[in-house]
Amino acid sequence: MTDHDHSRTFQPDHPEPKSDAALIGLALRELLIEDGVYSAEEEQAMIARMQGASPENGAQIVAHAWTDPAFKQRLLENAAETIKELGFDLSPLEFTVMQNTDTVHNVIVCTLCSCYPRTLLGMSPAWYKSKNYRARMVHEPRLVLAEFGVEMTDEVEVHVHDSTAELRYMVLPQRPPGTDDLSESELAALVTRDSLIGTHRDLGAQG
Amino acid sequence: MSDTDKNLSWGPHDIGGQTAGPVDRAEHDTAYWEWQIDAMLRLTMQKGLLGDFAELRDGIERLDPDDYENLSYYERWSKSLAAALLAKGVVTQQALQDRVAMIRQRQAEQ
């Protein structure tokens, strides 16, 4: 194993892709680092920060909303400002929280690309970025939701949110029954990533 | 039942409402090179080489429709970013091609 000096841009320990398009990206990266546009250290710090984001952040917000009605109210009225109370900030994007109720189920899609609140949910799942999800969720949401095991009667309205501009969304799922004795961190552990997107509704029925 | 015929959409990305198949729910780990592409997007914006994500989305929307269909998410971003930086003269086509060849050579030697 050779020494790694600061100018090294090549990282032999990670498997590399072979496609033309991917190599164009990696070639570009090496040129930019060598030209001093950014450094390998800055790259690693950025990657570490992105990898550090996970749905646990969103779950933390949900659990806090479940236990603190005033926080929940502020969250629903102005999520962008309210999450700063917990140390999160998505500005200049407008973070927006949609609440599930007995009669409303919310689900999020970005039909034009795949906008997603990565800071709070981590990397978006492959299916969220997929053509099939993006094409179908707006016009046949109940069929797509059924593929995720989410079904409901017509008495529950399905609200689809197409993230077409500068808003980023998170669903506030309903608190499952029988959880009055749980601590905030225990509640957060019940929250699934999919429930924050809307492809999971009933957190009480796990598995 | 979809009202949006492919011919009516204004780009390969404008697909809301189209008929499509079942959603593949398989999870895929993000490969390290994909994190590197993502970091590159953010750092080039941070360093002022790019205006904002609108510029990149525009590049992706202008990709050849076959590219849009067949490339993976980060492959599309790679091509869009390369096109944007080439247009701005931050890198040259020759330098990019030479580097791709160098990387292939390096991979062959491993």
Next chain:
Amino acid sequence: MTTPRYAVGQRVRITDRTPPVHHRVPTYAKGKTGIIERVCGMHGQPERFVPGDGKPFRRLYRVRIPQSELWHAYEGAPGDKLDIEIFEHWLEPAK
């Protein structure tokens, strides 16, 4: 910061046009009518971007459209809705 042209609850129509540049109105929404569900903030309009120089900022809204009005053979429930973000310069008052 400008005064919003539209208010929550107002009926609006999404303009049906296709400029030859990046814009963020999906074809399925063009020409459709809904109500203003939310008045959002000022954001840079997608159609023009000037690296590093800022760009015109416009008021953003969320428009709520019943699914039954969006798709002529919608098979979900009558109460289903779709909410979409549209900039002020893509909206016009509707009857």
